[in-house]
Amino acid sequence: MARASKCWRLTATGMVTALALALALALALALALALALALPAGPAQAAGDTAPPPLTNGFGLTQVDTAVGGPTNFTITVTTPEVAGKHHIKIILPSGYYDDPNRRYPVLYFLHGSPDDPIQQNYSALTMSDSMITVIPDGGARGWYANWLNQKTQLGTQNWENFHLKQVIPFVDANLRTIPTKKARAVAGVSMGGFGALHYAQVRPDLFSQTASLSGDIDLSVRSMDLRLAVVASVTDALGAICGSASGACDPDNSPYKPGVDSDALFGSPYPVFNADWRWNEVDPAAHMDKLAGVDVSIYVGNGGGVPTEPEFWLEGAAQHVKDSMDALGMPYHYVDYGDGSTWGTQCNGGHNGACWEQDLRDLIPRLERAFAS
Structure with a gap:
């Protein structure tokens, strides 16, 4: 027992x-x-796969159609209630992204110019980094990286700022192995995207540690009325005012800015009469550089060879205004005025073109990598 x-x-x-x-x-x-x-966890995908990785819808973004490209360089198409229509988002992953499933990466948000599209952003410099992710969201032919004042034009809803800052960024952080912090996030852009880069960093300095303008429309004050009116021309489809160039190329019948809408649709009245243009002054990057305290700023610009019909000729003045503002504030910055481009790469002629922006990126990206790694 x-x-x-x-x-x-x-x-x-x-x-x-x-x-x-x-x-x-x-x-x-x-x-x-x-x-x-x-x-x-990021895309559940082996390094040998040839298709783009699967991404999960969310944050107001719904993927439509089929992703195009390979496992490290691909484009998705999304819809969002914030902006009418379908929109491309191009994503470039480091070549070794799938080798270490525990490694996380900083992100560069690259904003295209007008009237481009993310698919057209084929700068080789953007694919050379093995230490960061690059995301290129659609900014529209003339979206100007802003929430438009008038949401009832023929274009439909135009909340580009909400689309990018409140939807694309969290969507990317949720689907890819990012480092979702201010220190590990940068925003840069060319032309219209240069405005967007400084504007986004000014309205959300908590999101970005680095911002860069490449030939950007970064002074919209009356001092640079030529640039303000160029923006208005894109909104209203005044094609003759914006498509003229040194080559004289202009095709109003196939304008990428159709249909034209009212000049006040974007930021209200652009005309400096009785302070009617106060909204333009509120979003003018040059007037608010103080908001970028704690954000590293880079400015790149040429002079168009001194030719007034070349857009870069006018953008140089805008860049100088921004530089003067930073000097007055005692801000640190990286500023490159490559003039006629003769000392800036082998193809740059100082004009408003991709050859000069390629060289800008070859200077910018290694500096971003060093800043992210520090």
Whole structure:
């Protein structure tokens, strides 16, 4: 009888031990699951796959059509209630993105110019980094990276700022292995996108540690009325005012800015009469450089070879106004005026073109990589 009792006690002890082990295992699995849900794993894809990785809809973005490209350089198409129509988002991943599933990356948001599209942003410099992700969202032919004052034009809803800052950024952070912090996030852009880069960093300095303008429309004050009116021309489809160039190329019948809408649709009245243009002054990057305290600023510009019909000729003055503002504030910055381009790469002629912007990016991207790594 005593022997049987001893056996029962050993069995009970074993059951308690087994139960404790099972509970510990369950807790460990629960903790592992919680951690897995808390940190996005990124695309579940092997390095040898040839298709773009699967991304999950969210934050108001719905993917439509089929992603185009390969595993590290691809374009998705999305819809959003914030901006009418379909919109491309181009994503460039480091070549070794799939090699280490635990590695996370900083992100460069690159904003295209007018009337371009993300698909057309084929600068080789954007694909050379092995240490950061690049995201190129659609900014529209003349969206100007802003929430438009008039949302009831023929163009439909035009909340580009909301689309990018409130939807694209969290969508990217949720789907890719990003480092979702200010220090690990930069915004840069060319032409219209140069305005967008400084504007976004000014309205949300908590999101970006670096901002860069490449030949940007970064002074919209009356000092640069020529640039303000160029913006108005894109909104109203005054094609003759914006498509003229040194080559004389102009095709009003195939304007990318159709249909034209009212000149006040974007930021209200652009005309400086009785302070009617106050909204333009509110979004003028040159007037608000103080908002970029704590954000590293880079400015690149040429002079169009001194030819007044070349847009860069006028953008140089806008860049100088921004530089003067930063000097007055005692701000640090990186400023490159490459003039006629003769010392800036082998193809740059100082004009408003991709050859000069390619060289800008070859200077900018290594500096971003060093800043992210510091």
